[in-house]
Amino acid sequence: MKKFKHSILAAAVLTTGTTGALVATSTASAEFSGNITIASDYELRGFSQTDGAAIQGGFDYNHGSGFYVGTWASNLSEDLYAGGSYELDLYAGFAGEMGNGMGYDVGYVYYFYPDSDLDIGFAEVYGELSYDMFYGGVKVIVNEEDDAAPFESGSAYYYAGMDVPFAEVYSAGFMIGHQTFDDSDVDSYTHYSAGLNRHTESMGTFSMNLAYADVSGEDPRVWVGWSLDF
Secondary structure, X not given: OOOOOHHHHOOOOEEEOOOOOEEEOOOOOEEEEEEEEEEOOOEXXXXXXXXXXXXXXXXXXXXXXXXXXXXXXXXXXXXXXXXXXXXXXXXXXXXXXXXXXXXXXXEEEEEEOOOOOOOOOEEEEEEEEEEOOEEEEEEEEEEEOOOOOOOOOOOEEEEEEEEEEEOOOEEEEEEEEEEEOOOOOOOOEXXXXXXXXXXXXXXXEEEEEEEEEOOOOOOOEEEEEEEEEO
């Protein structure tokens, strides 16, 4: 799915009063933006979604009040999604920063698989808090299509991580996530990821990443990627 950018989404044109409450500016602005990613794998919550190269991208509308709406898509392995060759996400939410420097992001996202042979789409509500280099949140499934099992309502994903900038153009990221399922016959699992990023002014961001899920038969995987915001 779309990986929400903590610092960017929290940087809507807002001002805080002396009480620490969030207040919109009187000249709220809005902007459109886009993003594209080319990667050697599409990794989602510890598992490969493509078993190979991924081409991804999306568009966002961000209002000065903190409201945003957007869409994001990626190719998929047809073997994993009943013939579905791509994922299409639609989302909307509200993000900002409180007077104490704590950022927040709440919203709704629906995962579509338009050309799949089965009805496997589902939706989540999400909430995230961030402070400085740290962030954490939860995403809970609230509705699903007939064939979306085990991604059924009540299943939840918890995560926490940190993004550490260094040497002006680099950053390192670390995250741990835990997926639970409302179906008692499906075991929950934990996954871990780490990444090293090289940022440039005009050529985007290059990354090397490591991911592992503590599921029997799964081995650690390394993948590389390039992304550009415009």
